[in-house]
Amino acid sequence: MKKLITVIVIILGLNLSAQNYIEHKIKEGETIESISKKYLVTPYDIYALNPDAKTKFQTNTVLIIPNSKIKNEPINEESKELIGYKTHKVKRKETLYGLSKKYGVSEDDIKKANRFLYSENLKKGDKIRIPRYKTFVSKVSLKNTVKKYKVQPKEGKWRVAYKFGITVEELEALNPNMKPILQPGDELNVPNIEDNDEKPIEAEYDYYEVLPKEGFYRLKIKTGLTQEELENLNPELKESGLKAGMVLKIPATAEVTSGLTDVETTKLASKIKNYEVKKIALMLPYRLHRIDVDSVEEAKEQIKNNKLLSTILDFHVGVRMALDSAKQLGISTDLKVFDTEYQPSTVSKILSENDFSDYDAVIGPLQEKNFDRVANSLRSDRVPVIAALNKPKEVYANVFQTIPEDKLLQKAMVDFIKADSLKSKVVVIADQSHKAVSEMLKREFPTATQIYSQKSKKTGKDAHFIYPVQLENVFKPGKTIVFLETNNGAFASSVISMLNALVVDKTEIVLVTLDRNKAFEGKDIDNNNLSNLKFHYPSIRKEFDESKSKGFVSAYKEKFGVSPSKYAARGFDVTLDILLRLATDDNLYEASNEVFETEYIENKFRYTKSLYGGYANEAVYIVKYDNLRIIEAN
Incomplete structure (x- = not known):
């Protein structure tokens, strides 16, 4: 047996020498990540040669580390020497993380200098020692298994990570300055595996x-x-x-997708376990520098006539009322409000003058470029940035998009009609610019009848009307679903009037659309006709029922004398959902990993991690006109 072991050791030794590998004995406190950084390799490289390390990572175990595939340019290596200590008296709300950032040392360095912190939490009044180091920088050349790779067309982070058998997180660790969206020709550090070991991208x-x-x-x-x-x-x-x-x-x-369109609503208020103070930033374009605060009447006039300011202030009131509701549940919030002034330069100044690394979430900004700047800036600290009133251009990994995508709304409407147990006839009426939508609906409902708007005989352009004869013999006794797809108000008004006239005796017409835009809100649109046609459409919100609504609605009416606007309700719903999620887990990411749905006054939220970035809300309402009221359709 001893001879066999000796032979194995000799063979292993020969192989290690031939392939230029080295051995590393695991020390207490080391991790795969720390060892891989020490030798400038990736965890993938270590696991490839030490598969047992995935399950048996123990002190004194010997690992085989690759050491010589490629030689990088000389790099700067820092070494430090302890030269003394500084005494610091802990203030209220100070944390180890904050002190480490303040003094430029690691949390572990502080713990080593104050051993009691390994078993006790930091408290106000504690006098602790902060180590002071002298840093030396030297250039060293190290051999490693990392090579350079040029990104190919249509390759994103996920495809590159898959190609080299590593996780996206490992790829990001190898490339700290990697762009969120890769471009062809970008140069990345990747594991230096053999070409034939690279997984093909199909x-x-x-x-x-x-x-x-x-x-x-x-x-x-x-x-x-x-x-x-x-x-x-x-x-x-x-x-x-x-x-x-x-x-x-x-x-x-x-x-x-989440695939859980019928997921039950979760009441987060009954699951609260994290009572730490939540630190929230609110970034909105108040543009207070434009308001004359010394003149009450002029300020009122500006609020009345400035639609953006009115929207922002309504949303802000909703946010403040959500904080009050959360406080009643035992959740305290440290809210800091920033006026972005709708200017990129102001946003840049806010980011440079404030440390957001310990914030639990940032709500806003509103403008697309400003939102993108904030989300990208806070991405490395994994600070969640909430798109509350807009859909962002780029959904970075730290972005929570609260407004569902248009395609999701369309799919929800199609699925709703398909779920109808009755065998209803389907008719699609569309203008010339919505032919693609009509064809999509024809694929979903193969027996559907398609009707298009007429073109002008002189210009050949869309004249936005249909002849009454086009509707003859189309509607029989029974139920018919009519999709009306247009952005033209006159066309919508004309078709709705004609359809309403055809609702007689046993002929039932249900009007639906995939996109309820301004064409359905014009002055020529009769809401009585929409109610008669039981108009259905997908929506990100539903209107609250004043006769049943209590809490926020009644408190708002008591305070302001009017019912809350949709923006006030949204400010309340978005903020309360964030605070409750933070109170049920360690952070917003953990609180959104499991797919569940929450619902408040007018909005509901079901976040799903998107394929190429952050979290997107997939909760959608189907609403309908019913006796001149807009209610949720069942």
Whole structure:
């Protein structure tokens, strides 16, 4: 037996020497990440040579580390020497993290200098020692297994990570300055594996990053793929199982959604466990520098006539009332309000003059460029940025998009009609600019009748009308669903009037649209006709019922003498949802990993991690006109 072990050791030694590997004995406190950084390799490299390290990572275990595939340019290596200590008296709300940032040392350095902090929390009045170091910088050349890779067309972070068998997080760790959206030709650090070990990227597939706590059941709901199908596409799953951060190959045709349109509403107020003070920033374009605060009448006039300011102030009131509601549940909030003035330069100044690294969330800004600037700036600190009143251009990993995508609203409306147990006839009436939408609906409802607006005989352009004869013999006794797709108010008004006249005896017409835009809100649109046609449409919100609404609605009416606007309700709903989620978990990401739905006054939220970035709300209402009221359709 001893001879066999000796032979194995000799063979292993020869291989290590031939391939220029080195051995590393694990010390107490070390991690795969710290060891990989020490040798300038990736965790992937270590696991590739030490598969047992995934399950058996113990002190004194010997790891094989690759050491010589490529030689990088000399790098700056810092070393430090302890030269003394500074005494610091802890103030209220100070944290180890904040002190480490303030004095430029690590949290572990502070703990080593104050051993009691390993077992006790930092308290106001504590006198602690802050180590002071002298730093030396020297250039060193190290050998490692990282090589340079040029991004190819249509390659994003997920595809590159999949190609080299690492997680997106590992790719980002190798490339701290990597852009959120990769461009062809961008140069990245990647594991220096053999070319034939690189996984091929195929156009007919997409690539999905596994989230924390995500199992095969949740992936089945999201992608429609069974465990067996996922393992066939990703054979490594059979050995490693699902792990957070790993990138999976999935068919491009798979729609990654929550798939839980009938998920039950969760009452977060009954799940509160985190009572720490929530630190929230509110960034909105109040433009207070334009308001003459010395003249009450002039200020009132500006608020009355400035639609943007009126919207912002309504939203702000909703936010403040949400803070009051949360406080009644035991949740305290430290809210800081910033006036962005609708100017990029002001936003840049706010970011440079304030440290947002310890904020739990930032709501706003409103303008697309300003929002993008804030989200991108706070991305490295993983500070959640909430798009409350707008849809952002880029949904970075730290962005929470509260307004559902238009395609999701359209799908919800189509699915609602398909779920109708009655065999209803479908008619699609569209103007010339909505032919693509009409064709999409024809694919969803193959037996549907299509009717298009007429073109002008002189110009050949859309004349935005239909002849009454086009509707003859189309509607029979029974129920007919009519999709009306247009952005033209005159066309919408004309068609709605004609349809209303056809509702007789046993002929039932239900009017629906995929996009309720301004064409359905014009002065020529008769709401009586819309009620008679039971007009249905998808919406991000529903209107509250004043006869049933209590709490926020009654408090608002008592305070201001009027019912809250949709912007006040949205400010309340978005903010209360954020605070309750933060109170049920360690942070907003953890509180949004599991797919569940919350609902408040007019809005509901069901966040799903998008394929290429942050979190998107997928909760949608289908509403309808009923006796001149707009209510949720069942």
